[in-house]
Amino acid sequence: MVVQITDMEETLLGTSRGKATLTEKVDCIVIGAGVVGLAIARALAMAGREVIILEAETTYGTHTSTRNSGCIHAGINYTPGSLKSQLALRGRDLLYQYCPDHGVSHEMTGKFVVAVDDADIPELHALKEKANKNGLQEIYIADHAEIREKEPNLAFAGALYSPLSGLIEAHELMTAYLGDAEQHGAVLAVNAPVKSGRVIEDGIELVVGGDHETTIRCALCVNSAGHSAQRVAAVIIGVPDSTIPEQYLTRGCYFVIHGRRPFNRMVYPLPKDHKVSVHVCPDLSGLNRFGPDVEIVDSVDYTLNPDRAEFFYKAVRRFLPDLKDGELQPGYTGVRPKLSLEQATANDFVIHGKKDHGVDGLINLFGIESPGLTSSMAIGEYVKALAGMN
Ligand SMILES: Cc1cc2nc3c(=O)[nH]c(=O)nc-3n(C[C@H](O)[C@H](O)[C@H](O)COP(=O)(O)OP(=O)(O)OC[C@H]3O[C@@H](n4cnc5c(N)ncnc54)[C@H](O)[C@@H]3O)c2cc1C
Incomplete structure (x- = not known):
């Protein structure tokens, strides 16, 4: 279900899982509906969590996730042992398993x-x-x-x-992730830019813009805002600046x-x-x-x-x-x-949880460039594990 932020309170109250109102606390918020945010939302929703995805634009997938080469990378040229290497190989295998059953066009072309x-x-x-x-x-x-x-x-x-290298239709993939997430109760709110926030005793409070400014609290906030991930992390009061890398x-x-x-x-x-x-x-x-x-x-x-x-x-x-x-x-x-203009080793994915920034209930994703599309499902698994879910 895709809703405007202004309709969200009503929508949540109308869903079977939607016990929350916007002044109450929800379980998980994912900021950003690109391929990575949607894969994370899918993984969290399928683990039984209540999930709201906040997207600044009028629909999902309008930035990097549809402005790429559309390749499923096999995992050739990454630094061995890096997150990129691990998540690309795992993500590649997961995609080849997932796509045929979910109507996602793809081909293992070589x-x-x-x-x-x-x-x-x-x-x-x-x-x-x-x-x-x-x-x-x-x-x-x-x-x-x-x-x-x-x-x-x-x-x-x-x-x-x-x-094992191949091609994939990224928009179809995102639609499939969103469909899975929604089937497990997730809600995508569009026109919902996160403007600011703060760390609170039992999670994160976010101020969401759009037509009407809204405050929403969550136990787990996943910042998957792509190019804006640093900006979003920086406006959440309580996140140490020293843990936000240069972009x-x-x-x-x-x-x-x-x-x-x-x-x-x-x-x-x-x-x-x-x-x-x-x-x-x-x-x-x-x-x-x-x-x-x-x-x-x-x-x-x-x-x-x-x-x-x-x-x-x-x-x-x-x-x-x-x-x-x-x-x-x-x-x-x-x-x-x-995260760097230098060589590949300085450009691994950075996925920060509490042990990195000291904040309970916050996961920040930085520098999710290529192979983020290939790795998306593996990133979903990784974030779920980092949040302590099986
Ligand atoms: C030129 C190029 C080629 C590439 N080729 C490949 C490839 O062939 N294979 C591959 O595996 N990977 C490739 N990639 C990498 C891949 O496209 C990305 O890693 C992936 O799309 C990142 O997804 P994302 O969800 O993190 O970011 P995005 O798709 O950018 O999504 C972030 C979302 O966050 C939203 N947002 C931002 N700020 C806020 C806010 N304040 N509040 C709410 N929402 C917000 C944005 O509107 C956006 O929808 C390529 C990348 C580039 C640039």
Whole structure:
């Protein structure tokens, strides 16, 4: 059930589980209805908790969760032992189990990681070793005949093949998570931006904006506000500032090709210095999307600068030499909520509970960039466990 914040009191009173009014305390509040917030809400609701999801926008999933590459990552290039590594592998497996029974379009297409120059081939072997250390054994150096047969348009010196990589329709996934959560009594309130809050004796009190400002209390508050997670944590009085990490934003643009489909699956040039280069990621209809690049920005601004095309032509022609002038058309952008502009090791997911910030009944999620979509169900499990639920 999706309600406006102004209707929420009535709605709660009308639901079988809705004993709460807005002046009373509810069990759990999840702030943010992106794919991660919805996965968490689903996990908490299915564990028998009363859950309200507060979303600032008019509907769910309008930010990073629908402005990404839509890849199910197999778990190749993360720092072994990191949260990203653990949650991506677990999340990948959970997604492949979940999607077929929940009407979520997806496909285990496989993915090539490509060395374009002979000099880079040793790096393919190093990356394979890293993937193995991450727990991903299903990855191999492909022979040239297999690469040519699978991707005839690809220019390569060598390639790794990851059969478990795939594609997913993120909006369908969010709808399925929300459906599960609602079936277990959760309520999504839209137009419900969290403005401020404070730590109280037995939980958290939040002031929610929208047409009418409302105060609501909860025993457990999960801050899954994406780009705004730091801002939300900072306005809750009682959360130590020292536990709120700095945030950096980088925009990623996508360009697309209409009229032909040079690639059938994901093709990633070798990552350099822990950074992913512009890659191709077809959507489930076959549309070839190239991107994302990396542009440091100081606000969440989704404007796509068409001048970026020059960089894209150069990057894409490395592995698609017959790309014609004028073929790349502006697509869309997404903005990564990062905790550092440095290499991957400084950019793990940060999920803080009481032992990190000293506050009972609060879980903060920071820096949930890629592979947050892949990891979403595993993050749901992780947060549930952190909240002491089985
Ligand atoms: C360019 C790009 C490509 C990516 N590609 C992939 C990929 O291929 N595979 C993959 O696994 N991951 C990928 N990711 C990462 C993935 O998209 C994210 O990790 C994931 O979508 C994060 O979800 P979220 O719910 O944390 O954030 P969001 O989707 O941003 O949701 C946060 C929600 O919180 C709401 N909110 C904010 N402030 C408030 C407030 N004060 N009160 C109430 N609500 C509030 C927002 O409106 C929003 O709806 C990519 C990311 C980017 C940027």
